[in-house]
Amino acid sequence: MAESTDPPPVRRPWSTPARVVLGVAGALLTGATGLFLGAVFLHVAPANSLSREYREQVDGLIYPEFEQNWKLFAPNPLQQNIAVDARVRTESPDGEARIHEWVGLTARDIAAIRGNPAPSHADQNLLRRAWDFYDGSHSAQDESTTNPRGRLAEEYLKRIAVQRIGPSVDGRPVVAVELRATSTTVAPPAWSEEAAPAAPKVRELPWWPVKAGDLRGLR
Structure with missing residues (x-):
């Protein structure tokens, strides 16, 4: 050659x-x-x-995107399952308001995770951490803020809800959003002598107005 x-x-x-x-x-x-x-x-x-x-x-x-739900040398595993739902209020051009059905935001995440060998970080943690952020900065009695990051937590949670549902429903623009969280205590194992968990607790938040700034960057 x-x-x-x-x-x-x-x-x-x-x-x-x-x-x-x-x-x-x-x-x-x-x-x-x-x-x-x-x-x-x-x-x-x-x-x-x-x-x-x-x-x-x-x-x-x-805060808020990179918050960690654990402390070095002292991890605190979750003891409750929390399901977050949202519903929106829309208005027609002539001013007619309509409240839509609840949408299971957590249920959607679970459906995306189940059976997925490589679930996304957003599906696993984004909504859950946003709720933890809100819960840690608000009073469960009257939803008043308990620290300076409370308003940021509200805006963050609202943006996630509007992003999941969309800026409009049935062709009608979204003008307000409401969220609720259902907390269910994880049941003890069968061999445990602990008492059965209490009934699930439902926490319903007030309506938050959706403004043009809340829709910026959302598709």
Whole structure:
């Protein structure tokens, strides 16, 4: 077999500006990743002088999208199954209002997870964590806020509900949304001597108006 007479391929070296750009981009990505992981660690770690000093900055990065429902060295597993439902109120062009049926948001997530070998993080945790965020910042008696993040929790939960249902139903624009949560205590195992769990508790939230800003970025 005759040997090829083609010249070997010439590797084009990276120019100095390209090397600088790649180096700076890599350093920025590495630094940003390190800062994010450090903030998550401070969020889940036991309270210390560093986490107290930078609490505002850490909370601003973590909440609401990256909140963790566990503490380092002290995990707190859930003991209740919570099902979140939503319904909307729409209006026709002539001002006629209509309240639609409840939609099982949690039921939809469970249906997407069941039988799926690789369920998405959103289906598993987005709605559940949004409810935990709301529940931890509101009074169960009158739904008043109990900390400065309460309003943010309301907006976050409302946006998820409107995103799941859509900006309109039957061609009528959504003008308000209401949510409810049904909490069912996990039953003890058959061999346990614990008492049977109490009946499920239903917590119904007030109607929240849906404004143009709530629909921004939603399809």
